[in-house]
Amino acid sequence: MADAALFEFLHTEMVAELWTHPSDPGPGGQKMSLSVLEGMGFRVGQALGERLPQETLAFREELDILKFLCKDLWVAVFQKQMDSLRTNHQGTYVLQDDSFPLLIRMASGLQYLEEAPKFLAFTCGLLRGTLCILGIKSLVTASVASLPTCKFQVVIQKT
Amino acid sequence: MSRPAHRKPEYHKINKDLFVLTYGALVAQLCKDYEKDEDVNKYLDKMGYGIGTRLVEDFLARSCVRRCHSYSEITDIIAQVAFKMYLGITPSVTCNNSSRTEFSLILDKNPLVEFVEELPAGRSSLCYCNLLCGIIRGALEMVHLAADVTFLQDRLKGDRVTEIGITFLRKLDEKKYRRKK
Numbered sequence: 250m251a252d253a254a255l256f257e258f259l260h261t262e263m264v265a266e267l268w269t270h271p272s273d274p275g276p277g278g279q280k281m282s283l284s285v286l287e288g289m290g291f292r293v294g295q296a297l298g299e300r301l302p303q304e305t306l307a308f309r310e311e312l313d314i315l316k317f318l319c320k321d322l323w324v325a326v327f328q329k330q331m332d333s334l335r336t337n338h339q340g341t342y343v344l345q346d347d348s349f350p351l352l353i354r355m356a357s358g359l360q361y362l363e364e365a366p367k368f369l370a371f372t373c374g375l376l377r378g379t380l381c382i383l384g385i386k387s388l389v390t391a392s393v394a395s396l397p398t399c400k401f402q403v404v405i406q407k408t
Numbered sequence: 409m410s411r412p413a414h415r416k417p418e419y420h421k422i423n424k425d426l427f428v429l430t431y432g433a434l435v436a437q438l439c440k441d442y443e444k445d446e447d448v449n450k451y452l453d454k455m456g457y458g459i460g461t462r463l464v465e466d467f468l469a470r471s472c473v474r475r476c477h478s479y480s481e482i483t484d485i486i487a488q489v490a491f492k493m494y495l496g497i498t499p500s501v502t503c504n505n506s507s508r509t510e511f512s513l514i515l516d517k518n519p520l521v522e523f524v525e526e527l528p529a530g531r532s533s534l535c536y537c538n539l540l541c542g543i544i545r546g547a548l549e550m551v552h553l554a555a556d557v558t559f560l561q562d563r564l565k566g567d568r569v570t571e572i573g574i575t576f577l578r579k580l581d582e583k584k585y586r587r588k589k
Binding site: 252253254255256258259260261262263265266285288289292293296297300301322325326328371 | 423426430434494495
């Protein structure tokens with residue numbers, strides 16, 4: 250059974266490596282690396298979604314799916330629950346993690362705030378990928394006001 | 409609606425799958441970025457090296473391994489403690505030379521390739537698990553041991569087993585341990 254630490258080490262190395270060699274070194278370079286990480290997270294999120302227990306696929310309400318992400322999925326992936334979930338009941342959800350494990354190793358507070366988005370891109374993709382398998386098209390972004398607290402914003406896309 | 413318990417076995421599997429799936433996505437991305445297999449292999453090794461240099465601290469903190477007195481002890485620890493701790497498998501160890509500096513780890517199960525049936529088309533020289541070689545090399549270097557670590561055999565390439573070769577490059581100072589067997 251692969252230790253949770255292995256994923257964290259791999260993720261940190263991916264953030265470091267994908268950042269230092271953008272395939273397009275122009276001003277669009279930064280965005281491309283973030284989107285590559287997000288894309289990888291998306292594929293992994295889809296693959297994880299396909300492995301979920303059968304009963305999770307029988308959710309009736311959108312809110313139940315988001316609650317599932319905050320509790321069961323977050324525990325399975327990060328060994329803790331999301332700390333809060335808010336919604337405007339019109340398709341926008343804000344998921345807040347007060348001590349996001351992938352940010353914990355970085356100093357807390359305002360130092361390294363600029364670096365934080367690189368550490369969130371993969372997880373945004375992961376959420377988007379799992380939602381996709383559960384039948385929900387979404388846009389997921391993340392923001393950090395102060396490490397290690399971060400907020401994931403999920404906006405449901407109505408097709 | 410009743411809430412499922414959080415420690416259901418399926419969720420343990422999700423956690424284990426997370427690393428394996430992420431690794432797969434990484435290899436796929438590198439195959440997109442690099443045309444030549446050697447370049448992907450080198451990159452995986454380099455990333456593994458970076459991970460290994462940090463992983464060794466985590467390993468030493470979690471295990472209570474005592475100071476080793478020979479390369480074969482070290483290789484045994486890699487196979488029986490480290491591999492077991494992080495990947496849940498215990499490769500068998502063989503020694504390949506009389507001066508006891510070259511060893512092989514034989515993996516008959518490899519969780520990294522659980523979802524890989526065969527190498528992608530046109531990628532016959534890809535060392536899919538090359539990250540492992542880099543990790544071992546990086547970890548050993550942090551404890552002041554230089555070693556070459558490569559795949560000698562690979563089931564994904566049609567070999568019977570998957571075999572990682574570790575060749576220690578500098579002899580440990582033997583003066584202190586002459587008393588030992």
